[in-house]
Amino acid sequence: MRTRTQDAVRAVLMVAGLALAIGRDAAAAGRTFRAGAHVIDVTPKKLPVIVNGGMRERMAKRIVDPLHARCLVLDDGITQIAFAIVDSCVIPRSIMDRAKELAHKTTGIPTEHMLIAATHAHSCPSVACVLGSGVQKDYAELLPGRIAEGIRLAHKNLAPARIGWAVGKDPTNVFCRRFVMKPGTARTCRFTGKKNDQAQMNPGHQNPNAVKRTGAADTDVPVVSVQSRTGKPLALLANYSTHYAGAPAISADYFGVFCRRMEERLGAGGLTPPFVAMMTNGTSGDTNCIDFVNPRRKFTYITVAEDVSQVAFDACKTIRYFDWVPLAAAEERLTLAIRKPDAAELAEAKAYLAEHKVDKPRNTTEVYAREAVILSEMPPTRELKLQAMRIGGLGIAAIPNEVFTSTGLTIKAKSPLRPTFTIELANGYDGYIPPPEQHKLGGYTTWRARSSCLEVDAEPKITAVVLRLLEKVAQHRRDEAPVPAK
Numbered sequence: 001m002r003t004r005t006q007d008a009v010r011a012v013l014m015v016a017g018l019a020l021a022i023g024r025d026a027a028a029a030g031r032t033f034r035a036g037a038h039v040i041d042v043t044p045k046k047l048p049v050i051v052n053g054g055m056r057e058r059m060a061k062r063i064v065d066p067l068h069a070r071c072l073v074l075d076d077g078i079t080q081i082a083f084a085i086v087d088s089c090v091i092p093r094s095i096m097d098r099a100k101e102l103a104h105k106t107t108g109i110p111t112e113h114m115l116i117a118a119t120h121a122h123s124c125p126s127v128a129c130v131l132g133s134g135v136q137k138d139y140a141e142l143l144p145g146r147i148a149e150g151i152r153l154a155h156k157n158l159a160p161a162r163i164g165w166a167v168g169k170d171p172t173n174v175f176c177r178r179f180v181m182k183p184g185t186a187r188t189c190r191f192t193g194k195k196n197d198q199a200q201m202n203p204g205h206q207n208p209n210a211v212k213r214t215g216a217a218d219t220d221v222p223v224v225s226v227q228s229r230t231g232k233p234l235a236l237l238a239n240y241s242t243h244y245a246g247a248p249a250i251s252a253d254y255f256g257v258f259c260r261r262m263e264e265r266l267g268a269g270g271l272t273p274p275f276v277a278m279m280t281n282g283t284s285g286d287t288n289c290i291d292f293v294n295p296r297r298k299f300t301y302i303t304v305a306e307d308v309s310q311v312a313f314d315a316c317k318t319i320r321y322f323d324w325v326p327l328a329a330a331e332e333r334l335t336l337a338i339r340k341p342d343a344a345e346l347a348e349a350k351a352y353l354a355e356h357k358v359d360k361p362r363n364t365t366e367v368y369a370r371e372a373v374i375l376s377e378m379p380p381t382r383e384l385k386l387q388a389m390r391i392g393g394l395g396i397a398a399i400p401n402e403v404f405t406s407t408g409l410t411i412k413a414k415s416p417l418r419p420t421f422t423i424e425l426a427n428g429y430d431g432y433i434p435p436p437e438q439h440k441l442g443g444y445t446t447w448r449a450r451s452s453c454l455e456v457d458a459e460p461k462i463t464a465v466v467l468r469l470l471e472k473v474a475q476h477r478r479d480e481a482p483v484p485a486k
Contacts, residue, residue: 031077033324036157037235037276040150051249052133053089053122060249070278071154079327085278087252088118093428102148107155112331117426121253132361168221168315174242176213185209191368197442222421233268241282245301255279257305265313280423283408321485325392328473337455341372371449388469395420400428416474433459
């Protein structure tokens with residue numbers, strides 16, 4: 001039986017706990033949430049430039065539309081986090097790390113609190129060797145400083161703000177592009193480490209040999225909206241899990257058009273400082289805009305942007321804003337093995353390259369023969385940088401890979417934060433991460449190359465770390481409640 005003394009102690013503890021909670025809420029309410037945004041031009045100054053994203057190297061001689069690094073800094077009074085979303089196909093970690101170091105020197109923001117991601121437009125200058133493409137070296141040298149300057153100017157623009165988020169849906173422009181094929185009909189390639197492929201990417205419309213899709217599509221369009229305390233649009237961060245739509249180089253593809261259309265839809269043109277919209281790539285490693293099951297439909301990078309921006313705009317109308325929310329960021333490094341050719345495969349690849357006198361690959365077989373040799377000369381392991389961020393009750397995962405939709409859906413379902421979304425090709429570039437069951441099916445995204453070189457069990461290991469990081473940021477300062485906008 002409890003004594004009067006125990007009851008008294010219990011009552012004192014309850015009052016103390018309540019007072020502590022009230023104190024925390026009061027402290028949160030007394031802080032000022034701030035945000036700053038800036039968009040900086042990263043269009044190449046000299047042409048032509050190498051463009052990557054294809055099997056073979058391409059050159060671009062004109063600017064279709066400008067490229068940008070779109071930057072956002074958030075500050076809850078204790079923690080600052082930064083985003084930089086860059087119009088690029090893929091960006092290696094060395095460039096992103098350099099940009100973060102430069103930005104840290106001018107802003108004081110910890111580098112592990114910065115998320116830099118490529119949009120994955122296949123119509124931008126190459127800053128990473130991928131398949132048959134080399135690097136545009138002068139542009140690669142320029143990019144870190146421009147990204148860092150964008151973050152610096154976003155930090156300079158910090159001002160009192162409010163923030164909110166919502167999730168729309170666009171099923172019109174995202175479909176699984178991998179299919180299980182009838183036996184013996186899937187496309188194969190020598191020197192890829194795969195034989196008897198059962199899956200094929202982009203099989204063509206209503207191909208009778210395509211049995212079924214290998215996965216689902218994520219139709220969500222998460223939107224994070226930032227406004228001034230008076231309701232003026234400051235910035236918008238969105239996410240969609242489809243591949244690039246396809247645009248002539250040099251272009252920012254649908255990602256750039258989306259940003260321009262959001263400015264128009266929100267009536268945010270001509271503001272000081274200028275409104276900044278950002279579209280990030282979700283988990284699109286096995287998806288694109290093409291519905292291969294049904295008859296061919298017409299779409300362009302412009303129509304995709306129109307559709308997705310309308311969904312994002314409608315989602316914005318449902319947002320509940322907060323004058324203050326807690327922020328958190330966490331980062332962890334994971335070392336994974338590299339898949340390499342065995343001695344027989346390597347000898348065969350070298351003999352093939354010598355026989356065909358390959359300098360720059362001219363076809364898929366030459367690409368993968370050269371990739372086998374390159375992988376054989378690489379270190380046996382690679383370190384990945386994984387990250388999670390929290391904005392109030394919202395979670396963001398950052399993965400430096402092309403991520404399958406099933407992985408993204410698993411992270412959403414198991415995350416302690418609601419909603420949660422994943423930004424891929426963030427904080428580095430480490431190729432595709434097919435889940436183990438997808439590796440068994442073969443197909444392009446599993447073919448061994450620098451674009452898909454991590455161990456077969458990489459995906460579950462990455463997912464486990466990301467979920468641990470989301471749990472960590474969810475627990476950090478979890479007793480500090482968001483303050484609804486007045």
